[in-house]
Amino acid sequence: MEEPINRSQGGESDMECSDNECYEEYYYDLNDDSDIEQVDPSKKDPEHFEYKCLLEEQVERLLNETVERLSNMLDITPSLAKVLLHSHSWNNNEIVTKYRENPTNLLVTSRIEPAVSSTITHNARYIHCPVCVTPQSLDKFYSLSCSHMFCKDCWTTHFEVQITQGISTTISCMARDCVVLAPEDFVLKHLTRPNMREKYQQFTFQDYVKSHPELRFCPGPNCSIVIHSKEMKAKRATCSQCKSIFCFRCGMNYHAPTDCLVIKKWLTKCADDSETANYISAHTKDCPKCHICIEKNGGCNHMQCYNCKHDFCWMCLGDWKSHGSEYYECSRYRENPNIAHESVHAQNVLFQAREALKKYLHYYERWENHSKSLKLEEQTLEKLRSRINQKVMSGLGTWIDWQYLFSAAGLLAKCRYTLQYTYPFAYYMDPGPRKELFEYQQAQLEAEIENLSWKIERAETTDRGDLENQMDIAEKRRTTLLKDFLDV
Template sequence: MSDAHTSSDEDDLYDEGDYYSQSADIESEATEADIEAYHFECVTPEDVDKLFATAVNDLTDKLILQEAGVARMLLHHFQWNCQEVVERYKKNPAQTLALARIRSITVSPDNNNAHFCQTCFQNLRSGEFRSLDCGHQFCADCWTAFLEVQIGQGRSTEIACMSQGCDILAPMEFVLQLIAPKSALLEARYLQFCRNDWIRTHPQLRFCPGRNCQAVIRVEQILAKRVKCSFCQTQFCCRCGGDYHAPADCETIKKWITKCADDSETANYISAHTKDCPMCHVCIEKNGGCNHMQCSGCKYDFCWMCLGDWKTHGSQYYECSRYKENPNIANESVNAQAREALKKYLFYFERWENHAKSLRLEEVMREKIQNRINQKVMAKEGTWIDWQYLLDAAALLAKCRYTLQYTYPYAYFLDPGPRKELFEYQQATLEAEIENLSWKLERAETTQRGELGNQMVIAEKRRSILLKDFLSP
């Protein structure tokens, strides 16, 4: 067992004059634009339908098209870029329609009067046949059965002509004319599949990945920025749809998650791993978010990550969070290189996992703070507003630690050099301020409000500086 404790030596991490000068600098820059700011709106499926209908009507008017279905298919193919469609169509209508697989410039319409369905091998009246603009004719019953199978397999906007080798697409109006009289459920599924396909190709729309959430995110440009669905409260990266991962980009975090999955047994070991007190060697399990540990037996203060003496840890934090590359590893054997690669991965993964665990523990602490505030308010020891700063500090701590967690995948894949050295320095200073904030918040009963407020400002400033220098657009 252990508690995340600290001593008065913690205050020696800062020179008093420097501490308050930093606070003043931070406050003076409070009006700067937030590097993570991102304008978006959450819309319903009905709103999306209106957006698409407006775009179709606009294009129909601009090109004087008789069929809205043609305009819709053109927009879908060219990713809803109305200007591009107009320019292409005015320059070469036939080629534009052919590119969108609406009409063929190589196949002539079938004017055969012998109405024989090549699917069911029946001779039928001319009114019982249907065809796309390619002219390949099949009976309505065969078309309907074909469409039912295609929709059952999840296809909608990519349903093509039944004729072998023909890639002309079936317009929505053509499909609905055949399936709507047969099944309202099938019609609803088809329309939903169409909407989903249109959203996927639209450059300003993104599905909310929340469980059973039907909301759609609308933005000016899809970037790797944090968005929060106003319907289900899910937070995610707008570009990749996964957990928000600044400062790591989508490709980096994808590689990291894949590697962690490949090394799942190693990850499970580290997740459940305990450590021994470096002084008395008693087994210790981390039970708080702060990395500053105090052994409950011998009262030794140490760092959970590197097991170093916490009294001298402030000046060594940069070394604690930086992996020391072996400069001669290229000359070592293949086995030695493999061991070094594993050692490097474990170094970064342990810190990644540690901050994830700290986030979970600090969420428990936040609930305790909420309960303590309620007790104080009930005891008339101030109003809820008087104690709100504690919840603000807990929210900021979670925000900063979340960013810090994702700095480790970023650092793992970052090539050695001056840029990595700068990143590791900023990462280390951010980590130091977060641990200070965590410690002060865990001891909010004895921490002065002003002291906690100053620490909040400094921690957020460190986070903002790191993101400003390393966050990809």
């Protein structure tokens, strides 16, 4: 009897959620906009993403419905339908089209039928198993569509060894050079131990989900939720159970506006060059005016020397008073105009390598700086929470009165997180007008984020209206950048 995709037990609960309904972690806490006129979220928010958080039994039902539909359309067993779907990324239409054009070719390329048909007849009552070389009656032997006969015990051993190694949907015939796959019903017929059957079904379920373009396992530790979406895009998904936030397409940490391939290249490069970068990039800097050593202990890049009270930018060490007009120069990497001349005429390999490292360190230092700022600003939030708690206990307002500060901190983290991922994006961009526009918007966003961070660190002396106005400006800068450069 054919067994459906079913590994879990217990009652089913509805865990569907949309991007705006799922609870979000610190980096993506949003203000309640229930009183705001609702518009199409896909137009308002460039990160909008429709998806559902499903339990295992819900995923099993979804997969089984697809299997049943294909099985009925092609008049084949559900097990063979699973093999076809798994090998074609669960694309029903593609399978039906190929089947109508050339059914034999489809079955061969899907490893259901052998490339060369062979029929082996056995007239003797007893035959020798090619594996264990034990003579047994013919009714003890079984074969796949390739007609390679093996005894039941050898099939069982073969399947158990493969399953122990984590193999399930790609288990093939035992015959040498035979690539015909063992369908699910054939494998289950030969598995007698319940733990092996359960492990096999667990592995096949994982394989089916991984091969399905509309499904993605939540990467959270020990989380069984599966995200389902018909939009196969690099958008932010949030697990309704463990609250993990990740990119739906690649399963890594959410990385807008940088796309999946670029962020993988960047993280690999950072891992390879991190020791060099950490060695060159110091954790302390000298005040550009009095040259006293300063350690950064907050997320804001607007620094004030405790010795001479000079205000400067942590990243470029420029005077903060004139920083508003010059911030564009701070965040943008300026190519050395002599690179082309040196490479063409002098062919100075060392010079090019030094410039390449200089460029990388420019982006890496800012990437790492914003990562550290996020952690430091979490600490600032905890200190703020403690101070507000004291105020509430002293009768100076209620938690609701001070809630806007936590909303500001959440928005700051959200904006800085996006800003952090603009640096790998800019690092791999080709020079030209588009990169200049991106760097301009990046600089505008960075300036507003630092202003917001500065105000939050001094929240108790900052006017609420001024802070909320800064929040609005920062979020608009972030949204504008994503609308123009997020690859959808």
